[in-house]
Amino acid sequence: MWPDRRLIDLFKTEFPIVLAPMAGVTDQDLAIAVAEGGGLGSLACAMVSAEKAREQVNILRQRISAPVNMNFFCHKPVELTPEAEARWKQRLAGYYAELGLDPAAPVSFANRAPFDAAFCEVVEELKPEIVSFHFGLPEPALLRRVQAAGCLVISSATTVKEAVWLEQHGVDAVIAQGAEAGGHRGMFLTDKIAEQPGTFALVPQVVDAVKVPVIAAGGIADGRGIAAAFALGAAGVQIGSAYLRCPESRVSAAGRAALAEGRDDSTVITNVMTGRPARGVQNRLMREVGPISADAPPFPHAANALGPLKAAAEKQGRVDFTNLWAGQAIALGREVPAAELTRDLAKSALARMKALAG
Numbered sequence: 619m620w621p622d623r624r625l626i627d628l629f630k631t632e633f634p635i636v637l638a639p640m641a642g643v644t645d646q647d648l649a650i651a652v653a654e655g656g657g658l659g660s661l662a663c664a665m666v667s668a669e670k671a672r673e674q675v676n677i678l679r680q681r682i683s684a685p686v687n688m689n690f691f692c693h694k695p696v697e698l699t700p701e702a703e704a705r706w707k708q709r710l711a712g713y714y715a716e717l718g719l720d721p722a723a724p725v726s727f728a729n730r731a732p733f734d735a736a737f738c739e740v741v742e743e744l745k746p747e748i749v750s751f752h753f754g755l756p757e758p759a760l761l762r763r764v765q766a767a768g769c770l771v772i773s774s775a776t777t778v779k780e781a782v783w784l785e786q787h788g789v790d791a792v793i794a795q796g797a798e799a800g801g802h803r804g805m806f807l808t809d810k811i812a813e814q815p816g817t818f819a820l821v822p823q824v825v826d827a828v829k830v831p832v833i834a835a836g837g838i839a840d841g842r843g844i845a846a847a848f849a850l851g852a853a854g855v856q857i858g859s860a861y862l863r864c865p866e867s868r869v870s871a872a873g874r875a876a877l878a879e880g881r882d883d884s885t886v887i888t889n890v891m892t893g894r895p896a897r898g899v900q901n902r903l904m905r906e907v908g909p910i911s912a913d914a915p916p917f918p919h920a921a922n923a924l925g926p927l928k929a930a931a932e933k934q935g936r937v938d939f940t941n942l943w944a945g946q947a948i949a950l951g952r953e954v955p956a957a958e959l960t961r962d963l964a965k966s967a968l969a970r971m972k973a974l975a976g
């Protein structure tokens with residue numbers, strides 16, 4: 619019944635729906651629920667250790683027999699220079715003073731480690747059916763090891779040029795991530811944020827430029843969006859924001875409240891939370907310092923000095939410094955179990971496509 623079965627055949631899932639990996643706010647529970655609903659469950663590994671990633675896959679494998687996607691970042695680590703750190707601390711000094719925090723106190727922060735040998739060993743050991751990358755691909759030797767383990771490899775492209783590059787470097791499918799998408803822009807051949815195309819423009823141009831199946835991502839949150847993605851030539855969709863309010867996600871209570879109030883214009887692309895452009899619900903820091911600031915140190919270091927501010931504000935019930943990543947379609951998200959949501963998405967997409975076909 620799906621007009622294009624290439625992704626279903628490749629991933630061996632019931633539906634061509636991929637749960638977007640969402641580091642920091644999801645774990646195996648959401649992946650299991652989406653897999654139970656017939657989609658592809660994804661485990662975001664960017665903010666967990668190799669050990670934790672192994673544990674999550676093992677839990678998933680015990681609970682369900684379904685393909686799984688392990689997702690990793692593959693940015694090139696950049697040192698934080700003392701000058702960049704001092705400039706950022708200076709920029710945030712007023713907030714530290716307001717919250718009564720000592721800017722000189724050491725901070726502990728959630729790291730965002732790129733795919734490395736330790737992660738690669740976990741992949742070789744557990745052989746997830748699919749491995750997805752964000753920010754390009756890992757170095758060739760690591761990539762070859764992932765492929766040799768029998769994993770399908772997919773990665774995000776934010777421009778046609780990135781999609782062609784990914785295909786030339788051996789991916790099995792390309793995720794075309796439009797500017798509407800929540801979370802970090804997967805951009806890796808460009809840093810020109812103002813040039814990033816939206817999903818509706820990007821998907822058909824990527825479809826024309828590559829032979830591998832294209833997975834549309836960004837702003838897709840219901841059957842209409844899925845039907846539109848297929849009309850544009852996509853063979854599947856990757857959906858993130860629409861799953862954030864599911865009971866299986868790990869979004870905080872304050873975050874859930876902000877998402878529930880979300881509108882079409884609630885989010886912005888900002889670099890002030892981590893140093894890399896990402897779309898999230900606009901907060902006080904994004905409004906007052908961003909959304910784009912030259913003072914933000916490179917990814918992921920901008921997040922370090924924000925840790926104490928985030929924690930202190932959250933204690934007071936405020937999300938002034940919280941990176942609540944979400945896309946432009948958050949208002950379409952619903953508070954329903956993820957398996958049910960996945961089945962509903964597939965059903966309503968098929969009904970919409972049937973109606974359009976007359």
Ligand SMILES: Cc1cc2nc3c(=O)[nH]c(=O)nc-3n(C[C@H](O)[C@H](O)[C@H](O)COP(=O)(O)O)c2cc1C
Nearest residue numbers: 638640641752799800801836837857858859943945
């Ligand atoms: C909260 C959140 C966290 C995200 N974290 C990741 C991640 O760890 N890895 C990744 O490849 N993409 C990540 N993304 C981007 C998604 O893969 C995807 O491009 C996006 O969710 C699609 O747009 P949508 O949110 O409008 O559905 C994240 C998105 C969100 C909303």
